[in-house]
Amino acid sequence: MRLINRHPDRAGRLMLVLLPFALLLFAYFVGSANRLAENANDKLLPSATQMVAAVDRLAFTEDKRSGNYLFWQDTLSSLKRLGMGLGIAALVGLCLGMAAGTLPLLSAPLSPLLTVLSMVPPLAILPILFIVFGLGELSKVMLIVIGITPVLARDLEQRAREIPTELLIKAQTLGANTWTLMLRVVLPHLLPRLLIALRLVLGSAWLFLIAAEAIASTDGLGYRIFLVRRYLAMDVIVPYVIWITLLAWLMDLGLRQVARLAFPWYEGAKA
Amino acid sequence: MRTPRLFSLLAAGLAVAISINAPAAQKDNFSVCWTIYAGWMPWEYAKAQGIVDKWAKKYDINIDVVQINDYVESINQYTAGQFDGCTMTNMDALTIPAAGGVDSTALVIGDFSNGNDGVVIKGANKTLADLKGMPVNLVELSVSHYLLARGLERADLSEKDLKVVNTSDADMVAAFQTDDVKAVTTWNPLLAEIEATPNVTKVFDSSKIPGEIIDLMVVNSDTLKDNPNFGKALTGAWYEVMATMSADSPEGKAARESMAKASGTDLAGYESQLAATKMFYSASDAVAFANSPKLPATMSKVAEFSFNHGLLGEGAQSAEAVGMSFAKGVSTGDKSNIKLRFDPSYMQMAADNSL
Numbered sequence: 160m161r162l163i164n165r166h167p168d169r170a171g172r173l174m175l176v177l178l179p180f181a182l183l184l185f186a187y188f189v190g191s192a193n194r195l196a197e198n199a200n201d202k203l204l205p206s207a208t209q210m211v212a213a214v215d216r217l218a219f220t221e222d223k224r225s226g227n228y229l230f231w232q233d234t235l236s237s238l239k240r241l242g243m244g245l246g247i248a249a250l251v252g253l254c255l256g257m258a259a260g261t262l263p264l265l266s267a268p269l270s271p272l273l274t275v276l277s278m279v280p281p282l283a284i285l286p287i288l289f290i291v292f293g294l295g296e297l298s299k300v301m302l303i304v305i306g307i308t309p310v311l312a313r314d315l316e317q318r319a320r321e322i323p324t325e326l327l328i329k330a331q332t333l334g335a336n337t338w339t340l341m342l343r344v345v346l347p348h349l350l351p352r353l354l355i356a357l358r359l360v361l362g363s364a365w366l367f368l369i370a371a372e373a374i375a376s377t378d379g380l381g382y383r384i385f386l387v388r389r390y391l392a393m394d395v396i397v398p399y400v401i402w403i404t405l406l407a408w409l410m411d412l413g414l415r416q417v418a419r420l421a422f423p424w425y426e427g428a429k430a
Numbered sequence: 431m432r433t434p435r436l437f438s439l440l441a442a443g444l445a446v447a448i449s450i451n452a453p454a455a456q457k458d459n460f461s462v463c464w465t466i467y468a469g470w471m472p473w474e475y476a477k478a479q480g481i482v483d484k485w486a487k488k489y490d491i492n493i494d495v496v497q498i499n500d501y502v503e504s505i506n507q508y509t510a511g512q513f514d515g516c517t518m519t520n521m522d523a524l525t526i527p528a529a530g531g532v533d534s535t536a537l538v539i540g541d542f543s544n545g546n547d548g549v550v551i552k553g554a555n556k557t558l559a560d561l562k563g564m565p566v567n568l569v570e571l572s573v574s575h576y577l578l579a580r581g582l583e584r585a586d587l588s589e590k591d592l593k594v595v596n597t598s599d600a601d602m603v604a605a606f607q608t609d610d611v612k613a614v615t616t617w618n619p620l621l622a623e624i625e626a627t628p629n630v631t632k633v634f635d636s637s638k639i640p641g642e643i644i645d646l647m648v649v650n651s652d653t654l655k656d657n658p659n660f661g662k663a664l665t666g667a668w669y670e671v672m673a674t675m676s677a678d679s680p681e682g683k684a685a686r687e688s689m690a691k692a693s694g695t696d697l698a699g700y701e702s703q704l705a706a707t708k709m710f711y712s713a714s715d716a717v718a719f720a721n722s723p724k725l726p727a728t729m730s731k732v733a734e735f736s737f738n739h740g741l742l743g744e745g746a747q748s749a750e751a752v753g754m755s756f757a758k759g760v761s762t763g764d765k766s767n768i769k770l771r772f773d774p775s776y777m778q779m780a781a782d783n784s785l
Contacts, residue, residue, distance in 0.1 A: 200531020200743075203510045216744060286604035294567075294595075294610040375567060375597040375605055386596055389571045390525045390741050391506050 205394035213394040217383075229383065234402070237380040240296065241368050244303025245357065248364075251304070252311030253353055259312065260319025261345050262337070270316065277309030282370055299371035306367040307360040311353070318352045319345055351422035358414045365407055455656040460486075461494040462515035462649070462664065463508060465501045468618060468703035469541040469645040470517045471689035472671040478688070485667040489659035501599075508532075508648070514660065515649035519573050521732050523648045525741040528752050528769035533651035535771040537661055538668050539716045543643040545706030547577045548621050548635035550606075551613040556631040558585035561592050561613060567605055568615040570596040573643050576735050578615045580642070581634035618703050619695060640708070641719070642728050651771055665776040666785040669713050676711035713780035720774035721757045729754050729770075730762050 167175055191204035205213075218230035259269035281288070281302055288305070292298040322345060330344050372381030380403055387395045419426065464473040476482045477495040486493040496513070498504035508516035509527045515537065518526070527534045551560055558581055568574040575594070582588055597605050602620050605611050606627065614624060625632055636643050647664065654661050675685040683697070690700030710716035719725065730749070736742050737749035746752070753768035755761040761768060779785050 198531045200529070200745075202530040202743075212744065285601060286607075289601070289604050289608050293608050294597075294605055373598060374601050375595055377593065377595055382596060385598075386570055388506070389502055389569075390743075391509055391530055392743075 202391045202393055205397065209394040210398050213392070214398050217395065229378075230402075233378055233380045233383050233399075234406075236378045237368060237372065238406070240299050240371070240379070241303065241364060244300045244307075244368065245361075245364055247300065248304045248308045248311055248360075249353060249357055252308045252356075253315060253349065255308070255312040256315025257319055257341060257345055257349060260316035261341055266316075273309050273312050273316070277313055281306045281367065285374065294375045299368070299376070302371040303364050303367045307364055310360055310363070311356050314356045314359075315349050315353060318349055322348050351418050351425035354414050354418040354422075358411050361407055361411055361414075365403065369403075455652075457653075457657065458490070459492045459494070460514045460653070460657070460660050461496055461512075462647070463496045463498045463504045463513045464517040465498050465504050466693050467501075467517070467645065468546065468693065468700065469543075469707050469709065471693050471700075472540075472668065472675060473517065473647075474692045475675070475685055475689050476667045476671045478692075479671075481670055482663070482667045485663040485670070488666070489663045491657070491659055491663060493660070493663060502526075508650075514653045515647060515664065518646060518648055520644040520646060520729065521573050521576055521736065523646060524729070524732060524752060524754070524770055525571075525736050527648065528754075529736075529742045529746070531769065533769050533771070534648045535651045535654050535773050536646040537649045537654065537773070537776055538647040538665055539710060539720055539772075539774075539777065540645045540647065540668070541707045541709040542641045542645065542719075543573075543617070543636040543706070544640055544708040545635045545637040546621070546703065547573060547615070547617045547643055548625070548632050549578060549581055549613065549615045550621070550624050550630050550632050552611075552630050554629055554631060556633055558582070558633045559587070560633070561585070562587055563592060564612045565593040565595050565610070566613045566615060567595045567597040567602070567611050569599050569602075570594060571739060571741060574615040574617065575739070576732065577634070577636055577639070577643065579735055580639050584634070584638075618706060619693075619699070622699075622702065635706075637706070641724060642731070644728075645707075661776045662779065662785050665713075665780050669780040669785075672709070672711045672713075676709070713777045716777045717774045717781055720772055720777065723760075725772060726754070726756050726760050726762050729756075729772075733763065 187204065188207070191206050194201045194204050195206055214230070218228060221227065222229050255269060255273065258265045259273065260266070285302075288298055288302060292301045326344060327340065330340050335343065368379075369381030369384070372379035373385040376382040380399055384396050384399050462473075464470050473482075473495055474497065482493050482495050498507065501518075502522075504513075504516055505518050505522055505526045507513055508518075509530050509532050511532075517540075520536075523534060523536065549558070549561070549566075551564070553560075561582070566578060568578060578594075579589065582591070597614075599616065599620065602614060602616050603623050606614055606624050616624065621632075621635075624630070647668070649661065649664070671685070675682055675689070686700060686704075687697050690697045693700060695703070710719065733742070733749045733752065733754070737746060737751070742749070742751050750763040751767070752770065753761060753763040753765050754770045754772070755768050756772045757774050
């Protein structure tokens with residue numbers, strides 16, 4: 160049988176799914192055991208026991224100095240920043256994208272501007288952002304907003320252009336004015352697309368969040384990682400990275416479920 | 431099913447690949463890393479002028495001198511075994527490689543900060559006591575943090591009385607321009623930049639705690655023990671540059687000028703940084719510093735600070751967890767776990783002209 164026509168059966172498929180993860184874990188723990196055998200104090204590749212101890216210390220023991228549970232406090236402040244950043248970016252991106260994609264009079268000034276803005280690397284203009292937004296919570300949220308809004312807006316503008324003209328004409332013959340048209344035809348079309356676009360920019364949003372927390376902060380997942388890096392505490396960094404990956408994956412899954420439940424017709428329309 | 435066999439093959443391959451990097455005792459090729467700082471620019475000069483190569487050749491070895499842009503990363507790379515030596519401060523030598531179980535030796539004591547690190551508050555005529563209740567931006571857990579802690583002791587304050595905000599050194603100068611930032615603790619050349627802002631006061635600096643923030647060339651103790659020539663070549667190259675750069679001659683000026691350029695400033699700027707750095711131009715001065723009883727006392731203070739901030743690792747039960755050895759058989763901390771050694775014997779050879 161040709162390779163292209165060979166499909167793994169159920170058990171084989173599960174095995175193939177798990178194989179790369181198992182290999183990664185295996186390589187890690189072999190490397191870790193090797194380094195620890197040579198130097199019991201090695202910090203670079205901590206063992207599972209060391210990581211469990213670190214998680215226990217950060218997540219389930221009160222911090223001696225502040226009396227907080229650092230892990231949960233970090234998670235909470237990071238998620239708050241990320242949620243606000245994503246929320247604002249989604250709202251602004253939706254408005255801009257809808258305006259630029261539907262109204263030719265607004266498309267002329269907005270479209271090229273968004274294209275140019277989306278090319279500016281936000282991390283390169285950090286000093287300017289500090290001066291405009293200060294160093295507090297606002298600047299961290301704004302870094303996420305500035306980083307992902309242009310991408311969202313450009314994507315939604317394209318999707319708005321892809322709405323069949325027949326639909327728009329039909330609505331107009333039925334007496335819809337511009338406002339009704341945007342609210343009743345364009346917006347419902349764009350909402351599921353917005354959720355998909357959000358899923359795609361989740362990775363960038365996390366990147367900007369961690370960068371913002373590394374610069375000036377007193378808590379947050381990115382803050383902790385950059386702080387303990389100062390003494391190479393990989394036993395803290397590795398669980399934090401796994402936790403961030405898990406959170407990002409859950410958020411992606413959540414957005415997909417929302418899209419499926421709220422806009423079941425969207426998946427159907429594509430098929 | 432072919433997958434299981436593939437799996438075990440791959441696994442075996444990986445195991446072999448990982449176990450190969452066992453350390454070789456005797457070797458001919460070495461590499462050391464350094465980062466940009468007033469007191470470490472001589473390494474740049476020593477490499478660019480071929481001085482390291484010359485000394486390495488004398489002892490029939492190769493030494494590669496690599497510049498790293500990120501200070502903490504350079505120490506992490508050294509700790510992970512990528513380099514045989516690296517430039518770092520006394521505190522970082524204790525908290526990163528030594529606390530990480532990598533037995534390290536301070537081969538060359540290059541200088542100590544004598545004003546290169548400082549605490550700056552916005553506003554005129556401020557004092558250390560004004561720090562109470564203020565947010566202070568600094569690179570947390572760095573020598574800046576240590577300097578601040580020492581300053582607070584003088585003002586009868588503690589870290590609980592203020593809020594420390596971790597801020598990346600790369601963004602310190604830009605951060606100082608914002609309204610949120612009231613006070614910073616940082617090092618040169620950032621400190622000079624921040625002090626130049628109108629209406630600010632420098633309330634404390636490292637010249638008030640002389641000899642506590644020490645800049646070193648740290649090498650792996652095992653590598654040094656098996657290859658004394660590596661230590662001799664590095665030390666020889668260092669003191670040749672020291673002699674050149676401290677000379678009041680056209681060559682000395684040219685050397686300082688090239689170091690200034692490499693560190694991104696001009697001769698005047700570099701010389702003002704050197705003025706805040708107590709360089710040990712002569713090997714005998716460095717040996718005297720290493721032999722003085724003040725050094726073990728300083729390191730005990732640094733160990734105490736590090737332990738209080740959790741820098742010695744969670745396994746550490748006390749500030750004594752990591753042992754340190756000094757000249758004349760003096761040692762502090764756990765004697766069965768000596769991981770940081772101040773060994774002036776190579777500098778002594780340079781002082782005796784026997785390299």
